Amino acid sequence: MTLSPETPAPLGTADGPDLRETQRIYVACLAAYNNGHLHGAWIEATSPDEVRDKIRAMLAASPEPDGDEWAIHD
Numbered sequence: 001m002t003l004s005p006e007t008p009a010p011l012g013t014a015d016g017p018d019l020r021e022t023q024r025i026y027v028a029c030l031a032a033y034n035n036g037h038l039h040g041a042w043i044e045a046t047s048p049d050e051v052r053d054k055i056r057a058m059l060a061a062s063p064e065p066d067g068d069e070w071a072i073h074d
Contacts, residue, residue, distance in 0.1 A: 026074070027055050031067035039063055040073065 028040035041058040043051055059067050 025051075025072050027058060027070050028073050029059055029062040029064065029067045030069040030071055031064035032062050033071075035064055037063050039067075040070075 023045045024042050025045050026040055026042055028038070032039035039058075039062050041054065043054045043058075045051060055070055059070060
């Protein structure tokens with residue numbers, strides 16, 4: 001296979017990115033979202049405990065007090 005700048009390498013090949021190392025999710029605070037603010041964080045999807053901890057930290061930093069609901073946005 002000949003690759004050119006217009007033809008990216010297939011995913012998971014030696015020339016393409018290894019997505020196992022870059023899996024992330026965007027988690028948003030719904031209280032902020034419902035009040036017209038975009039507040040969230042890109043979180044590496046490593047372990048469930050780490051994801052929960054990072055979601056709690058994101059909610060604690062929300063511009064909306066008492067924000068406790070969140071969603072994964074795409």
